[in-house]
Amino acid sequence: MAGRGKPSSLLNYIVLRLLLTLPMLFILLTLVFVLLRVAPGDPAAAMLGAHASVEVIDELRERMGLNRPLVVQYFDFIGDTLRGDLGKSFRFEVPVWDLVKHRLTATLELVFFAFLIAVVIGLAVGIFSANRRGTVWDLGGNVYGILTYAFPIFWLGIMCQLFFAVKLGWLPTSGRFTGFLSPPAMHTGLYVVDSLIEGRFDKLVTSLRYLALPASVLGVYISGIFARMVRTNMLQTLKSDYVQAARARGVKERWVSLRHGLKNALVPVVTVLGLQFALLLGGAVLTETTFSWPGLGSFLVGRLLERDYPAVQGIVTVFALGVVIMSIVIDIVNALIDPRIRY
């Protein structure tokens, strides 16, 4: 009755949510499969180049299994995916998962730190603006939001590279790790965490130095939208009846603003933020390209150009799972914030 809410009902809810996402996943996989085959271009031809003879191409197609009927290919693909087997890359001839896991964790690390930065800046600017509505400070916050959103992210990235890396020499220009050290052994795939597990302080610092620029650029970029969302939603909740009632009780203004205003504004903000996180797993391409960050987005672009069907299908599956997991995380976080969802 009191306090925390019922964990069992939350668990049931999560299981139900997972089951409900299965049809969605199925549709998505089918869509990718069909689109790849409908789009012009042939994997074998793409790999062998323009001068390969028809026979050679056909032989490769045979080896890739592309000469089997489409229906057979489709059911193989779905069956393998359901078993957790993403297949072998045409191009690299190794299991797709082995390729993807390094890329995925690289992107996760980048996006995670970018989000950390975005949340801190976004909350600070958003709350600050909302509490000073209509003042110069508020205007400043709005300009910040629009500017960070309007600037092309690669331009911002290049400017930061020129200034912090080239001119000041404080940080490396690009890449994920130095060539003078071996990267930390893979445990989680996140270099920062793996360095800690290995107990190597030098590797930790190196990872952070390489992370600093791309994560900051991406973080600042997202923080603008985030700040605007926090501001808008807070202004809304600060107008609500319970806020007026709290003021009528003489509640300290800081508490009115944070405990009532901000907390009630968080549900929509968390939802959008979580989805944004999921999208960035695949959409941080520009940042990854600018900083030569070996992430999933830029990897996907390369595989698409090569028509590496298994790789593309595998990456899309991983994205889809990411979105599913993220939306469940959003639900859990929102349920923790809002008792009306919990009960």
Add this chain to the structure above:
Amino acid sequence: MNVEAVKIEAVKAEAVKAGARNVEAATVEPSEFGKETVLSARNLSTYYRTKRRVVKACEAVNLDLYRGEVYSLVGESACGKSTLGATLMNLVPDGTEVTGEIVFRGRNVLTLSKEELRRLRGTEIALIFQDPMTRLDPLMTIEKHFVEALQSHEPISRREAALRGARALDAVGVPPSRLRDYPHQFSGGMRQRIMIALALVFEPVLLVSDEATTSLDVVVQAQILHLMRSLKDRYGLAILNITHDLGVVAEISDKVGVMYGGHVVEQGTALEVFHRPAHPYTGGLLNSVVHMGTTQLSWIDGMPPDLGSPPPGCPYADRCDLESAECHRSFPPESRLSATHRVHCHRVAAGLAQGRDAQ
């Protein structure tokens, strides 16, 4: 002549007579000796500023609230009652223009700093709102509401604050065991009791109740009214009771104010306003009350004025059967019919003058 007109004639005659009767009283400064003034508002106006226009929701109001007295404020919708209630603790949106004077226990509320005002709110003046469903933060337990309110004003531990919350809940008839529940787990009536408990946890001097019982069913309504009355008797609370319900007013009020178009057009003791209404609008309002056995419904034709562009003269002029040219020109001055009974109406003023001439 129809029934309505006859009634109005009666009101009019009464007003003129009352005016004549009270000439002497009017010359005496109407202060009420022996009573402790809790709040007095002088020439109080509240103008909302929206993007397109200024809404004069409250205009030149004079009001006195005394310890242990219930002052009921009645009037049609949108005539500025809630505005007046909120203005008394300066709880209006940013950018709203408030002029005049509100003296609350020796301090002018309108010149207090933000922090002084905050300390006043809740502890000395409490406000209960019309709709209890939206007035509690949905993300907070009832206990947290109490802890937060108490800790905003006193250095007090969570435990102790929760204890006081439990006691306050108990006093309004909500089981203290439900302290850890969330607002959505309560019914409307219970939420209003919680709001009252939150308002009274500090033992304030003045309670502004803005239609606190309107949205509740009659049984709960009666219980809450009873509760308010017993609190008044026990603590000597002054209560400003804003309401639509004239039945409630008759039951619990010491004083009654009638608001129309942003003005308090008539005020006095409950007896004076109900039995000797002087303002034509008050007469109309009383006539439109449906009694058991009423055979004929009566109402006032027309609409109250738009406060975004109020008429220059009497706000009631467009609907008044007694209106004259003067009524459309200037706002009527205050006529004092007794130490407590005051009216803004040209007719009454004229009646008074007549009475003075006759002497």
